[in-house]
Amino acid sequence: MIGVYAIVHRETGRRYIGSSKNIERRWYEHTRLLGMGKHRSLHIQHAWSRYGASAFEFVVLETCDVGRDGLFAREQWWLDAARSSEAAHGFNISSTASLPTQTPDSIKRSADKRRGQKRPGVGAKVAAALRGRKLGKDHPFALGHWKGKHRSIEQCEAQSARQLGRPFSADRRAALTAAMNSESVQLHIRGRHWSRSANAEQVIARINQTKAMARANVAPPKEDAVV
Helix, strand or coil, X not given: CCEEEEEEECCCCCEEEEEECCHHHHXXXXXXXXXXXXXXXXXXXXXXXXXXXXXXXXXXXXXXXXXXXHHHXXXXXXXXXXXXXXXXXXXXXXXXXXXXXXXXXXXXXXXXXXXXXXXXXXHHHHHHHHHHHHCCCCCCCCCCCCXXXXXXXXXXXXXHHHHCCCCCCHHHHHHHHHHHCCHHHHHHHHHCCHHHCCCHHHHHHHHHHHHHHXXXXXXXXXXXXXX
16 A cells, blocks of 8 residues: 555654555554664654553555655645644654665665675674673683682672573583583692591591491480580
């Protein structure tokens, strides 16, 4: 359907007026962009986000079988009649019916985007920006940040809370397993084992006494009874 249409806010009567050679498809594009929050008219986007889709209706103002210039002429007539470019009456950002202005650079960027290409240097800049933001030198997970330091119980609990609902991928689990089984990590674990602590002898005595009590079917001693 070719013609002029309006998106009308039911409560206030304010409207956004446009024209298209395929009104049905244009209505779909409007609702998609408004739902994503990316409509080029900020006036109708703010109202749509505030009141919701149910507060608006789509109206076909006029159907006509004319060329592009004639279609723009009919859209211009409705823009002037409804004064939809004025904030009190409508949501149009321009008082002139025309296609959005495109520069040669914007046309090239759109074509590159459709082909999945990026401008030279863009990928490197984005990667550098993300690396600096996600894993800066002071970030808790930065390489070497915890070297020579020990995390408190509160820090461990906070990290566990952040990880809840984020299951490990197969690659990440394999990488963590390989890291834990590395020689340096195993040496570090063995070096900090409880048997090397200052009260290791008391712990061993407590374990042996508990085992002996269990074999004799006697209740374990209290804390102050351990020698």
